[in-house]
Amino acid sequence: MLKVNFTGSLKAVALGWLVCSTPMSIAHADALLDEAVAFNGTILHLQSDAPGLILGAVRGGETSIMGFGETQLGNGITPDADTILRIGSITKVFAGEMLAHAVARGEVGFTDPVGGYLHGRLGEAVAKHPPIRLIDLVTHSAGLPREVPRAESPPKDPFATITHDAFAKWLETEQLQFEPGSSIAYSNFGFDLLSAALSDAGGMPYADLLDERITRPLDMTDTGFDLIEATADRLMTGHAPDGSPLPDVPSGSVITGSGGLRSTASDLLRWMQWHLDHGGPDKEVRFLDHAVYVQRDGMKTVLAMDESGRMDAMGLGWVAMASDAERPFVLQKAGALQGQMSYIAFAPEHGTAVFVSMNQFDFASAYAMTELANGLLANLSGY
Template sequence: MSSFGFKKRTKQAVVAGCAVLTFSVTAHADAFLDDAVAFNGTILHLQTDVPGLIVGAVRDGDTAIAGFGETQPNSGIVPDGDTVFRIGSITKVFAGEMLAHAVARDEVAFTDPATQHLTGRLGDALTRHPPMRLIDLTTHAAGLPREVPRADSPPNDPFATITHDAFADWLDDTDLLFSPGSSIAYSNFGFDLLSTALSEAGSAPYRDLLADRITEPLGMSDTGFDLTETMKYRLMTGHAPDGTPLPNVPSGQIITGSGGLHSTANDLLRWMQWHLGQAGPDAEVRFLDHAVYVQRDAMNMVLSMDESGRMDAMGLGWVAMNPTAQRPFILQKAGALQGQMSYIAFAPNHGTAVFVSINQFDFAAAYAMTEFANAFLATLSGY
């Protein structure tokens, strides 16, 4: 049972034309928030018609979660706060926070060249390029491509050929897309270099550092790169665009910075509660993590950063959206992997956050999901 309240599993029929919707609600002290999440989640699920959907929110420290549809085809199991799913590129903002932890501990500086914390063949290959800083890696400004060309992987282990050798091969043979710090282009490659550098700086495997510094202190026992036996029983199945269920596959050893994490709505809302706090021993980390470091208007070009809302600036993996008359200042990040698409956003000045996840590669649904989340976040923030 979650420490945030009791769980109420209920079936409700919602008539909208001919639609009948089954969902679960996790009830908490803020009844208004519970109703708002359930009602708005219902509309989103009817609009997108994805197999499964989870909506969660935080307001003034209280949380609410609602799940819709099924975790697996024909299972009859409605998603809830304990349902496990891949968060894809939301993993990047965990890596950004890990950089903030490393800076607060004086292990690294934002402006350190990556070569200072990457040794061996990777470090040697980087020396043939213009210097890229750790802050360039975490703001997608290092001049690196989205992915590195690699050999085909077996279907049951699709990330197996993402290796440090493949990274070094690219760095040995190919020029950067642009001079570091001059433009922004979305890069999974850059974040996997970042997690490798943080591992070397912290003198421990990155997975262990992330557990020690983020997930274990917050009690996020269902957030990790590998599935425990108990997590496997609560896993939500992803689906291809045509609705075909996709198999569960390992994350591999390398995509620790870019996209390998699994989590649950309960864990992610605990994490959001930490982000929306003010005091505590990690106050400096939170301050560093919520700052913006690269303004859009300082860049020559920005590529692939506006799918979830126009990027005005970049934080430590967070996409920053400036306040308008219709919304507050927002830090947000989307992620997609193996048939799961998720989005998380929070308004640090208003004590509010929204999380949504769907279990199908459906880009129309994904755009609807992020538009819904940004609007819902504005509503919860008093706009």
Template structure:
């Protein structure tokens, strides 16, 4: 070792631990702030929140205005719809029930909800729980339904609509042979898990995931105090959108609201991959169940980065260049786009949210999250 390098190493070793920790936090704040500011200015959205957790340290920074006509900048306690990130929570709930032997990933859907039979397609290959969790059940993106009123647009998405479609239509492909992104499938999965545990789905998710992980702000039904911190979404035309209900059916595919602080706490749990507590649940949740190689087709999975494999709701991206392996999920509902991504082998995770329905902005946001992981936790 050269003398100069040895002196530098000794100087670093002599630095008191609190000072080293503060230096690490300052670097993280600088990286998150710079990325967030550049992204906010480039996307020209009303508001943006970005947060990172790395080796237990976290940084959350907000830009713009949380709601039209107000002065509040979004922060770690800002509540917003997480849309389809709800699916990753549903996947974790499936892992929790599987770890405790309540269900098996290979169980057929009809074991728990026999009304959701698909007689035109189930002769030799039933829909399994794992098919629903990997978007490979042969279902369309949405169950066909009449649009509801502006203040309750999801009212016609019902269990009867699910059962009616399954009985009257063949599946789009044999389960497990292709992937097509499906909200329909995750709401069927939620119904099956609820029936298996004999508990309403919101209560089941709360008891098995939200409460044990301390996610007090993540909810289907925000309190009046929480709604005062709600980030206002905007439509494609820039107009503010109302905070409409999603009802009791859209619970596996969407419907949850959360905060940056809660999402980073959730990512901390996912990153604590060698912890003994709930270890089986984490292992089941993080496994790859369906690889792109060998599938007939993959539709609707690459918006936030190219899918290599599917976990239980998680899109798994293989390492590439400096970028580590990433598990990610994006969501969008009522004028909010958001993204969570983490590098399990690098103990680093990212969340980003914007309050505008702008697909170009959403694509850029997903890329920025992946790029930030590559910068903060390179291979």
């Protein structure tokens, strides 16, 4: 866990802040969980330069969520469980679960080539390459670049030029970076191909499919790709490294697998409760979703996978960290987009989960955020 030594007035400030912190929105009875969230959230907010942050945790079916600071610098509004924020690449583990749903329903197989689910120019372009399987896409082992080179987008719509035509153009003219399945290298491109394929297999737009299979059954009413006007006053504003606020921009219709989702701490920890369940009608989906499919051992190269803790294996978008003397087995994923950085992790065998988000790009704070969250998860799991 992140360690901070308080002395003198700083300690007094921290303790005063801790006394003033109160849980947001979700009622529960675990006072020790409240204390752990309040204390760790206070430490992280004091150490970071972010205007605001949200920290939440689940243990034994109980949930605690607390907000610190401001949703936008200077606005005086404290974030809470229902504050809407961009979760960036945490979107990828939703895509991983969507693949698990599709496999459980018999719509696709993990080792199916993606080209069989992509039509038109994009499908023809994929077919020019060695077969890329769905499992390669969801484990970052498909040989695709992180991003596809594209034309510059207008500032108010920065993702507008991320298109399926841009994907097809790259696939038509370039070679894969490595043979699928031989290495691991982080790829947003791969996850957007995955969501396009799952949309085809499911017979409806990906956003509708996600609503039908994940968010609506769990009453995750604030999780989706578009900002609803009625909820705009609950929005967390992201900030650039210099502290200036960044505008809210549309996600577009293509980055549905890689990073376009918005959500709230309340919705995400409700989702974590689903992950920590061991029964019910979705137990087959959970079984598929919590497995690991690609071991680090044996890969020729591993790139850009260790920022939130060393990757020992890859699951369905989840970064798997093996248990050791200091932590349980953990599935985790970080995300950053438009001045917001978030991290979610859970220990399936211990009934514990942690979510944290801050609203300013600051990579030193990002490392501190994930270190603290991993430490908190270990502590809540009895380590």
